[in-house]
Amino acid sequence: MKTLGFIGGGNMGSAMLGGIIKAGLLKSEDITVADLSQAALDKVKEAHGVNVTTDSADVIKNCDAFIIALKPHIVAPALKPLAELVREDQLIISIAAGKQICQLEEIFGSDKKIVRIMPNTPALVGEGMAGICSNKNVSAEELDEVKKIFESFGEAEIVTEKLIDAVTGVSGSGPAYVFMFIEAMADAAVLEGMPRPQAYKFAAQTVLGSAKMVMETGMHPGALKDMVCSPAGTTIEAVKVLEEKGLRAAVIEAIHECTKKSIELSK
Numbered sequence: 001m002k003t004l005g006f007i008g009g010g011n012m013g014s015a016m017l018g019g020i021i022k023a024g025l026l027k028s029e030d031i032t033v034a035d036l037s038q039a040a041l042d043k044v045k046e047a048h049g050v051n052v053t054t055d056s057a058d059v060i061k062n063c064d065a066f067i068i069a070l071k072p073h074i075v076a077p078a079l080k081p082l083a084e085l086v087r088e089d090q091l092i093i094s095i096a097a098g099k100q101i102c103q104l105e106e107i108f109g110s111d112k113k114i115v116r117i118m119p120n121t122p123a124l125v126g127e128g129m130a131g132i133c134s135n136k137n138v139s140a141e142e143l144d145e146v147k148k149i150f151e152s153f154g155e156a157e158i159v160t161e162k163l164i165d166a167v168t169g170v171s172g173s174g175p176a177y178v179f180m181f182i183e184a185m186a187d188a189a190v191l192e193g194m195p196r197p198q199a200y201k202f203a204a205q206t207v208l209g210s211a212k213m214v215m216e217t218g219m220h221p222g223a224l225k226d227m228v229c230s231p232a233g234t235t236i237e238a239v240k241v242l243e244e245k246g247l248r249a250a251v252i253e254a255i256h257e258c259t260k261k262s263i264e265l266s267k
């Protein structure tokens with residue numbers, strides 16, 4: 001794939017764009033972003049020097065593949081009128097939450113190559129996590145090429161479409177819960193007298209380092225937690241309160257509701 005387009009250059013579109021440019025996988029001049037918001041276009045043009053347009057048809061006509069990064073309810077009304085411009089050899093990549101492959105086939109035709117992906121915003125800093133699936137028209141080589149793009153700004157795994165709603169719950173929406181956790185940890189440190197900027201650094205670096213330990217040691221998170229809890233020490237006091245307040249149940253229920261909403265969006 002030599003040219004890539006984005007239809008929608010908002011939060012997620014621009015995060016992926018930033019990741020792709022940083023990884024050097026494609027050059028700025030080979031990327032085109034379409035958006036109705038001039039402010040969004042000005043921002044991506046200034047940050048990345050990519051081609052910009054207010055006409056999504058330009059992207060469809062000029063790119064080997066294009067990523068649909070529009071709000072789910074906008075996808076059909078915005079793109080159905082342009083569907084006849086899509087070529088059979090073109091890759092259509094949708095990141096819209098709850099938009100099933102069969103619904104995308106209804107818009108573009110069941111003969112088209114369709115990839116459905118659920119990424120997340122840490123793509124912007126090269127630490128994204130994406131779940132990928134596709135329809136039968138996409139070859140193994142093409143799917144691998146798309147996976148490589150998403151791996152250029154983080155991790156990516158092929159999943160069955162049935163799992164995409166769970167991917168939305170855990171990693172697509174996940175950064176929001178982690179940011180809330182970091183904010184709460186920092187608020188606690190501020191309560192104890194730490195200056196706010198320092199509090200964010202201590203909280204965020206602790207989350208980063210802990211995530212790295214899970215990824216790099218391959219140890220069970222529970223075992224890693226136990227390593228921090230000294231007998232009759234400080235940590236177990238905090239762990240007791242988190243259990244009493246239902247941290248685990250709250251997280252499980254929150255992700256379950258998020259996943260349910262993703263399923264509902266597809267109805």
Ligand SMILES: NC(=O)C1=CN([C@@H]2O[C@H](COP(=O)(O)OP(=O)(O)OC[C@H]3O[C@@H](n4cnc5c(N)ncnc54)[C@H](OP(=O)(O)O)[C@@H]3O)[C@@H](O)[C@H]2O)C=CC1
Pocket residue numbers: 007008009010011012013034035036037040056068069070071072074078095096097118119120121172173
């Ligand atoms: N945000 C996230 O963390 C994630 C989002 N997603 C998915 O990504 C998609 C985009 O989300 P997000 O980036 O947050 O949304 P944003 O609203 O930030 O971005 C969408 C952009 O598309 C523009 N737009 C609206 N209508 C059109 C149109 N007809 N043609 C071209 N551009 C248009 C919007 O402009 P305007 O603002 O003027 O309407 C906006 O700039 C969603 O489907 C979401 O489910 C997936 C994973 C994570």
Ligand SMILES: O=C(O)[C@@H]1CCC=N1
Pocket residue numbers: 097168172173
């Ligand atoms: O909140 C949303 O609907 C989108 C999908 C995943 C993350 N943000």
